[in-house]
Amino acid sequence: MEQLAETEYQQTLAWCTATIGPFEFIADHSKVHDGHASATYRLRTTSGYCYLKIHASRAHWNQEVHAYEQWAGVFGDHTPRLLAVRDEEPLALVISEIPGQIAETAHLSPSQERDMWRSAGAALVVLHSLEAGRCFGPCHRDGSCTGSPIEAAEAFVATKLKNKIERAANDEYLHDGELALLNVASDLVTSFAGERPLPCHRDYCTANWLVNSAGVWSGVIDFEFAHWDVRVADFSRDPTWSWLHRPELIDAFFEGYGRALTPNEEQQCFVARAEYALDAILWGRDYAFFGFEREGHAALAHLAGLSA
Secondary structure (H helix, E strand, O other): OOOHHHHHHHHHHHHHHHHHHHHHEEEEOOOOOOOEEEEEEEEOOEEEEEEEEEEEOOHHHHHHHHHHHHHHHHHHHHOOOOOEOOOOOOOEEEEEEEOOEEEHOOOOOHHHHHHHHHHHHHHHHHHHOOOOOEEEOOOOOOOOOOOEEEOOOOHHHHHHHHHHHHHHHHHOOOOHHHHHHHHHHHHHHHHHHOOEEEEOOOOHHHHHEEEOOOOEEEEOOOOOEEEEOOOOHOOOOOOOOOOHHHHHHHHHHHHOOOOOOOHHHHHHHHHHHHHHHHHHHHHHOOOOOHHHHHHHHHHHHHHHHOOO
16 A cells, blocks of 8 residues: 555544544554555554554445445454444544464464364355345445446456456466466356355455464454455465465365365366466566566466366
């Protein structure tokens, strides 16, 4: 997130004081890379710790507030509570702190990792079991879709993938073999026919999972990317590429989820993982995260091997 102007920062702090009472600034927990459209600060109030999150993007604010108001409650005590919402510039929200350490930075044994992934899979079932929506894609605070509603999953996935492939091809980010693989993925988009728009976290990974002092999965945070999507969106958007490097963790995840993927969902996951690899390439180029770009290329190469 670009540096917030001092006047806007002070305005938000004043709103925060008026809303939750006096507080002490503890730490800046904002992600430092370019392309991130929010800033997060840990605060201490008279009743405990909480987080102030300031959004530069109305779209992300809409999605996060909607998710906390309508969806996150299914996780019970395993996700923060929404304490306050600021619906004017600068857009902001305050959420409670829940105990735990970010799983991505925790030192866990292989057994603990498998147990964590199993628990995360079990927890996700309740989110996907909520009532389906009417259309796919980003939503307003009230849950209605932004832009022209897309009700067919096949059209939703196909349009996104087509646009990304065209952009990457026009900018010459891909070689012929990668384009061929993405064309294979495009042909499999028909596997999404009939899928309903489900509540999806869309960043459901170790960077947003918490574990307790015993290494046990204890919660999920960060809902700014959450919106109506196909189920496999929560099985494929993993910046650690566990499906590529640690398949035993994916097996544990689906043990917790309660079932294996259907053959149709296997095809859907192939498409979704190809799209995420393409996202890594595009995002890595846009924001000079060339390591992430290389990982995207490696993931496409792996998928090409699977489709050979």
